[in-house]
Amino acid sequence: MQNENTEEQNAPENTKAVEQDDSTQRFLEASELTFTRSQVGTARLEIRKEACHLRVIVRRLMPLSHPEQYISLAADEDTEIGILVNPSELAPESLKILNEELDKRYFTPIIQKIYRVKEQFGIHEWDVQTERGRVTFLVRGLNQNIKQSPPARLFVTDVRGNRYDIPDYRELDAKSFYQIQRHL
Amino acid sequence: MSTADTPTGTLDELPKSIEDTLKTLDIEFKEIRFAVQSDISSTGSYGEEWFVLTDVAIFTVTGAGEVLHYIPYKSVLGIRAETVVDAGLVVLETEEGTVDLIRYSNGCAAKFGFVARFIGDEIEFRDGNRDEPPIWDYKVEEHSCKSCGLPLADEYSPCPACTKKHRVMLRILTYIRPYLGRALLYILFVIVGTLISLITPYFSGILIDDILLLNDATTPTPDDQTTWLGNTFRAIHPVALALTIAVGALLVTQIISILFNIIQSRLAAWLTFRIAANIRAHVYDHLHNLSIRFFDKRTTGTVISHITEDSERLQDFLLEGMSFLSVQLFMFFGIGTVLFFLNWQLACFILIPIPLIVFGAGWFWRKVRSLWHRAWRRRSKLFDVVNDSVSGIRVVRAFGQQRSEVNRFGSANIDTRDYETKAEMVWATYYPPLMFTVQFGTLIVWYVGGLDVIGGTMTLGTLMMFHIYLAMFYEPLRYVSPLINWASRSMTAAERLFEVIDSQPEQFDDGNLKAIPNIVGEVKFHNMTFGYDAHKPVLRDINLHVKPGEMIGLVGHSGAGKSTLINLICRFYTPDAGRLEIDGEDIKQINLKDLRRQIGVVLQEPYLFSGTIAENISYANPDAAMEEIITAAKAANAHEFIIKFPDGYDTEVGERGGSLSGGERQRISIARAILHNPRILILDEATSSVDVETEKKIQQAIDRLVQNRTTFAIAHRLSTLRNADRLFVIEKGRGVECGSHEELMEEKGIYYKLVETQKEAANVRADAQIVER
Numbered sequence: 001m002q003n004e005n006t007e008e009q010n011a012p013e014n015t016k017a018v019e020q021d022d023s024t025q026r027f028l029e030a031s032e033l034t035f036t037r038s039q040v041g042t043a044r045l046e047i048r049k050e051a052c053h054l055r056v057i058v059r060r061l062m063p064l065s066h067p068e069q070y071i072s073l074a075a076d077e078d079t080e081i082g083i084l085v086n087p088s089e090l091a092p093e094s095l096k097i098l099n100e101e102l103d104k105r106y107f108t109p110i111i112q113k114i115y116r117v118k119e120q121f122g123i124h125e126w127d128v129q130t131e132r133g134r135v136t137f138l139v140r141g142l143n144q145n146i147k148q149s150p151p152a153r154l155f156v157t158d159v160r161g162n163r164y165d166i167p168d169y170r171e172l173d174a175k176s177f178y179q180i181q182r183h184l
Numbered sequence: 185m186s187t188a189d190t191p192t193g194t195l196d197e198l199p200k201s202i203e204d205t206l207k208t209l210d211i212e213f214k215e216i217r218f219a220v221q222s223d224i225s226s227t228g229s230y231g232e233e234w235f236v237l238t239d240v241a242i243f244t245v246t247g248a249g250e251v252l253h254y255i256p257y258k259s260v261l262g263i264r265a266e267t268v269v270d271a272g273l274v275v276l277e278t279e280e281g282t283v284d285l286i287r288y289s290n291g292c293a294a295k296f297g298f299v300a301r302f303i304g305d306e307i308e309f310r311d312g313n314r315d316e317p318p319i320w321d322y323k324v325e326e327h328s329c330k331s332c333g334l335p336l337a338d339e340y341s342p343c344p345a346c347t348k349k350h351r352v353m354l355r356i357l358t359y360i361r362p363y364l365g366r367a368l369l370y371i372l373f374v375i376v377g378t379l380i381s382l383i384t385p386y387f388s389g390i391l392i393d394d395i396l397l398l399n400d401a402t403t404p405t406p407d408d409q410t411t412w413l414g415n416t417f418r419a420i421h422p423v424a425l426a427l428t429i430a431v432g433a434l435l436v437t438q439i440i441s442i443l444f445n446i447i448q449s450r451l452a453a454w455l456t457f458r459i460a461a462n463i464r465a466h467v468y469d470h471l472h473n474l475s476i477r478f479f480d481k482r483t484t485g486t487v488i489s490h491i492t493e494d495s496e497r498l499q500d501f502l503l504e505g506m507s508f509l510s511v512q513l514f515m516f517f518g519i520g521t522v523l524f525f526l527n528w529q530l531a532c533f534i535l536i537p538i539p540l541i542v543f544g545a546g547w548f549w550r551k552v553r554s555l556w557h558r559a560w561r562r563r564s565k566l567f568d569v570v571n572d573s574v575s576g577i578r579v580v581r582a583f584g585q586q587r588s589e590v591n592r593f594g595s596a597n598i599d600t601r602d603y604e605t606k607a608e609m610v611w612a613t614y615y616p617p618l619m620f621t622v623q624f625g626t627l628i629v630w631y632v633g634g635l636d637v638i639g640g641t642m643t644l645g646t647l648m649m650f651h652i653y654l655a656m657f658y659e660p661l662r663y664v665s666p667l668i669n670w671a672s673r674s675m676t677a678a679e680r681l682f683e684v685i686d687s688q689p690e691q692f693d694d695g696n697l698k699a700i701p702n703i704v705g706e707v708k709f710h711n712m713t714f715g716y717d718a719h720k721p722v723l724r725d726i727n728l729h730v731k732p733g734e735m736i737g738l739v740g741h742s743g744a745g746k747s748t749l750i751n752l753i754c755r756f757y758t759p760d761a762g763r764l765e766i767d768g769e770d771i772k773q774i775n776l777k778d779l780r781r782q783i784g785v786v787l788q789e790p791y792l793f794s795g796t797i798a799e800n801i802s803y804a805n806p807d808a809a810m811e812e813i814i815t816a817a818k819a820a821n822a823h824e825f826i827i828k829f830p831d832g833y834d835t836e837v838g839e840r841g842g843s844l845s846g847g848e849r850q851r852i853s854i855a856r857a858i859l860h861n862p863r864i865l866i867l868d869e870a871t872s873s874v875d876v877e878t879e880k881k882i883q884q885a886i887d888r889l890v891q892n893r894t895t896f897a898i899a900h901r902l903s904t905l906r907n908a909d910r911l912f913v914i915e916k917g918r919g920v921e922c923g924s925h926e927e928l929m930e931e932k933g934i935y936y937k938l939v940e941t942q943k944e945a946a947n948v949r950a951d952a953q954i955v956e957r
């Protein structure tokens with residue numbers, strides 16, 4: 001713990017140095033990076049020969065078109081460390097931690113199967129299977145809360161403000177597709 | 185530590201089993217202060233998890249009672265609710281480091297946000313960074329119907345379950361009420377017209393049996409089968425005369441029927457457009473009283489479609505639908521009776537295809553409807569593409585992207601074409617077989633009736649009559665399913681419209697609200713928090729006391745929340761927590777008409793309406809004299825450019841003021857505010873798009889204007905704010921510094937840094953000028 005703290009104190013100075021002599025975007029090499037879990041459970045990032053960040057924040061730069069690539073790593077909400085283009089080049093252990101962090105930040109459940117969509121008084125009750133488990137939710141109105149983005153992606157927003165993702169409705173099984181076809 | 189009195193149980197009720205589990209732990213605690221349930225487990229799947237605050241520690245526990253975190257309260261240094269994509273998490277700063285405590289979905293964000301804020305305040309109070317303990321003012325943010333619990337879109341929406349369908353029907357009818365007399369007349373004409381058209385085949389039958397066939401002596405005509413009218417014709421007159429009379433009668437009925445038709449259609453036109461206009465007017469009128477939030481949640485397209493499309497559907501339903509329905513129902517049962525009366529055995533045969541028709545048509549319409557609906561969506565996308573590229577035509581040209589825009593349109597166009605073709609082709613395939621089923625009854629009648637005629641048990645005239653009636657009888661059947669579908673669509677349109685009409689309007693001059701005809705101009709924020717989404721506060725804990733007549737400069741980085749603050753003063757939105765007072769009165773309790781009459785704004789994006797410059801300046805005071813308009817324009821430094829236009833003050837500004845430059849638009853909107861002569865003046869980047877010299881002049885005008893009125897001015901060019909009495913610095917939604925220019929420079933905080941950066945930039949510019957020379 002003590003050790004990590006001192007490391008962190010060095011960190012901002014190092015990043016500053018990088019920022020100051022270079023205003024262009026920094027792209028990080030996967031080989032320089034190691035992710036580990038800290039004692040309290042946060043993701044710790046070590047950049048070889050440079051710095052260590054205790055609670056690194058990961059963000060997808062293109063969450064829809066390239067979810068597995070272009071990951072922005074930040075020391076806190078406002079201080080970006082750099083961009084990792086291809087996380088798949090990381091060591092397996094590091095990649096696992098990175099993916100866990102991404103999963104934490106990007107919650108949007110993906111609808112895999114639609115059991116039933118039932119309408120009553122303009123409120124649609126959806127009963128679906130997602131990768132995070134089976135869930136039922138209420139969607140108000142028909143079109144306002146279903147956003148289509150080309151070519152066949154759907155985002156469904158429920159009455160509580162939760163959003164669900166159907167990456168490609170054409171790939172749903174026939175029964176699920178039948179349930180939502182009138183929304184397309 | 186000292187704890188504020190927190191009513192337990194106002195959030196979520198902790199299950200007894202979990203409470204018992206916690207009690208069996210080694211950790212001693214006196215009471216559970218509160219517990220909050222999350223819907224996501226720490227692994228990221230759906231599941232129950234609990235955040236529990238006891239008097240000594242924070243726990244997180246799974247639904248099964250397994251303790252995940254235990255953190256002594258006194259080791260907590262800070263707490264915050266972090267928003268991630270479609271979820272959130274509570275993050276603790278402890279002596280050990282940063283801990284991601286518990287995850288939750290957006291649905292739980294409001295309560296976790298509140299809890300984090302409350303505990304955060306309590307910790308600040310504990311550490312002596314806050315004067316008073318936080319107040320427990322949690323209120324349920326989820327909007328649900330008070331009588332049935334159904335979730336609602338927002339607090340302004342009506343409950344769809346409680347506004348029942350039959351009531352919708354009744355409410356639609358209320359639009360007819362003003363024209364009740366004519367509407368009844370219309371229905372009368374419809375019924376009489378139908379009766380007349382029922383008579384025509386009857387005459388045709390007589391014509392065949394009693395006149396034409398009678399002339400042929402070989403055809404036996406049993407006396408008992410001729411009608412009394414036929415007998416009369418035959419008995420009194422020669423056949424030729426009888427024919428003349430019969431055809432004459434046919435002619436007369438047809439002329440009468442046409443006359444009725446003309447009157448009926450003219451009445452329909454008269455009624456339809458009046459009712460439609462009334463519905464549109466009602467909806468539009470209501471829209472203007474709705475809260476800004478209503479518009480935040482809907483696109484312009486939706487609002488427009490409410491006024492045009494939905495009201496049109498409703499009008500369709502009201503007139504054509506209802507008359508069609510009543511005529512066809514009347515015909516159906518009327519003719520059905522006649523048919524049975526003519527020949528009940530034969531009538532039984534025609535009933536055979538009916539179930540097939542109803543079932544088949546229903547299936548068919550469901551199929552086609554969904555196809556048409558999809559085609560309709562493609563078409564609206566096509567409009568979007570056009571709208572997008574035409575409004576941005578300058579950008580398209582500047583970047584030379586004509587080709588790609590044309591291609592974008594092309595692909596949307598082809599998409600539309602394909603869907604429309606598909607829908608039309610499905611229709612083309614299934615419609616003829618459906619019609620065949622309908623015709624099938626006719627075939628049966630030909631066969632069975634033909635046998636009867638051959639066997640001599642029925643006359644040819646009766647058979648013909650039967651056939652004509654039959655065609656009329658099947659006519660409405662064809663439309664049964666589309667009618668049902670169409671009526672239900674009109675009903676949903678009506679529901680959408682009533683949703684708008686029933687949405688709670690802003691309280692304008694509700695009798696319960698406090699009238700303040702003369703605002704003094706004292707504005708006070710007290711621990712005010714606000715977010716456009718309840719789970720994402722934009723302004724937090726704002727505290728500011730503005731004295732009457734004071735000028736406050738709002739300073740902060742872009743996106744800090746400056747415009748949001750003034751949106752609240754205008755009461756476009758209401759605070760989520762804390763208070764905003766004007767003249768010591770909670771803004772929620774103030775008569776809006778009074779408030780808005782005495783607030784003048786120059787918004788960041790000045791908006792001009794199509795019309796002349798003079799009309800735009802006098803927008804809020806249409807009665808203003810020309811002299812006043814000119815004086816206001818002069819004060820706003822707009823006069824000089826206006827007189828250069830050939831049409832002067834009568835110059836049309838174009839759609840959204842498009843024919844004016846950015847700075848000119850700003851000056852006109854300043855003139856508008858000056859003429860309005862408000863008690864509270866709001867200037868959001870009022871001089872951002874004018875040159876420094878013009879700004880100086882406008883500045884003088886504003887200096888004159890701000891005297892004796894409370895003013896909030898936002899400017900990125902800090903020199904603009906040099907006359908402000910105090911500056912209020914907002915950083916990430918929090919008020920961080922407040923004081924005069926000198927005080928803040930002394931403080932060497934954010935404001936100091938901003939000033940220094942601008943000085944540097946100015947120096948750079950000055951240097952560059954020197955070099956150029």
Ligand SMILES: Nc1ncnc2c1ncn2[C@@H]1O[C@H](COP(=O)(O)OP(=O)(O)OP(=O)(O)O)[C@@H](O)[C@H]1O
Nearest residue numbers: 480716722740741742743744745746747748749788
């Ligand atoms: N109608 C809205 N709905 C949702 N979020 C909004 C809305 N308007 C503004 N925001 C968000 O609220 C935050 C504060 O916006 P605001 O307009 O108050 O900033 P500002 O301080 O006026 O910035 P600027 O100086 O650039 O005008 C921003 O993050 C913005 O994205």
Ligand SMILES: [Mg+2]
Nearest residue numbers: 746747788868
């Ligand atoms: Mg702004």
